Amino acid sequence: MKRTRGRIVHVESLGDLDRRLAAGARRLSGWRVRAVDLTGHTAELRRCRVAGASFLGCTFAPGVADDLSAAGALVLPAIPDVPVDVHRAALYSPGDLYDTELYDGSLDARAYAWAQRTGATEHELAKTLHDHAVDQALQAWVQGRQLVGVMGGHAALRGERGYAEAARLGHLLGARHVVATGGGPGAMEAANLGARLAGRPARELEAALAELAQVPSYRPSVTAWAAAARTVTDRVADPRETLGIPTWHYGHEPPNLFATAVAKYFRNSVREAILLEICDRGIVFLPGAAGTVQEVFQDACENYYADESSTAPMVLVGEEHWTRTLPVWPLLQALARGRAMESHVHLVDTVEEAAALVGGG
Structure with missing residues (x-):
């Protein structure tokens, strides 16, 4: 694995984002905002310098995602019908994978069944994004x-x-x-x-x-x-x-x-x-x-x-x-x-x- 330099800030909730912005954060380079609903935060985002930030699986008001991309942010939308979080920030625990009493309904079993499907480009992209996220977490x-x-x-x-x-x-x-x-x-x-x-x-x-x-x-x-x-x-x-x-x-x-x-x-x-x-x-x-x-x-x-x-x-x-x-x-x-x-x-x-x-x- 390649070693990276710099500080990565993981933001996984609206509350965490609001706390950081309230503390005066305005430069979001190195931030990874994951699966947060930002439809009501357009004004706050436009007050920030977003070049170098990543917005992974987030939702925005119309046109905002394009504005963020134009300003130098990486915006990757959520991929539908995928059982795993392709932008996860941490490794799994056994409890994450065995999240039901019966194995057949567990995340591990669902992910394996989904992985056997072939042909959908978005599914192949999801696998690549997921493995990259796991690699970063590891x-x-x-x-x-x-x-x-x-x-x-x-x-x-x-x-x-x-x-x-x-x-x-x-x-x-x-x-x-x-x-x-x-x-x-x-x-x-x-x-x-x-x-x-x-x-x-x-x-x-x-x-x-x-x-x-x-x-x-x-x-x-x-x-x-x-x-x-x-x-x-x-x-x-x-x-x-x-x-x-x-x-x-x-x-x-x-x-x-x-x-x-x-x-x-x-x-x-x-x-x-x-x-x-x-x-x-x-x-x-x-x-x-x-x-x-x-x-x-x-x-x-x-x-x-x-x-x-x-x-x-x-x-x-x-x-x-x-x-x-x-x-x-x-x-x-x-x-x-x-x-x-x-x-x-x-x-x-x-x-x-x-x-x-x-x-x-």
Whole structure:
């Protein structure tokens, strides 16, 4: 993500706008006014210098939007029949996405169903605007935080050893860093769970794992799967921060409820690149299939061309998996040989070893 300079002022209510104007604000450069009804504020707007301001999804009196554009403001109208806020200023919470008791009626399900439609130009524009807004919100969120990524297969079921190992890894890493995952089920959910409980005794994590094992998968019922997770999150009043970055491209896989912040994208290619980029403290790769292999070599490509100061640890967990089941490790070693990344790529057999290598244990 590109870093931006300057102060951005988010205005999301008429009251907030009125307070700022009453305090003497007249230069609106850098302001982002979102989804505010400004039909009664024509005179106030005309007293301001609006060059460099953005009005996103706002409504105006006739002719005012054209006047603002002519004066140098960016005016983007609301797009009808879109389930998501394309100009949102913050990341999602699990409660935003799971906003109904039954999953089929939730924002997450509605957005996925809408995303499957094709052909409407305004819908493609809405997806682009939404992902840009999420990107901006994520850029602001990661400031001042140290992130470690955990990548792994979506197929790990609650109650399985692989799921428990991913949860223990998240618990270890979350003690020092913010754990980021792809935000989906399986190992991703487990790592977010462990990180969320990182400030609590290990016995609480074990109890949560035992409880979740009663509903191993989101199939056949996402509603039941989410309800089981909610019983765990409701007991934790002070969770550690942890990030999920899922995508509606894989909308048949629901986002997990253990990430405290969720950057959900429509475009998977954007999401993949950003997920790897923001993990400045390194990435741990748990056993996975094609998607995890892709992430290994996408990260390897970044590190291959990086200098020593920009190289972050890459830790593969599971010697049998990465040398025989899917022999990624020999090729990764060959790529790293003689490069700045060589001392930063590791193959280990336990999550404890992995956590120690990226500073979490």
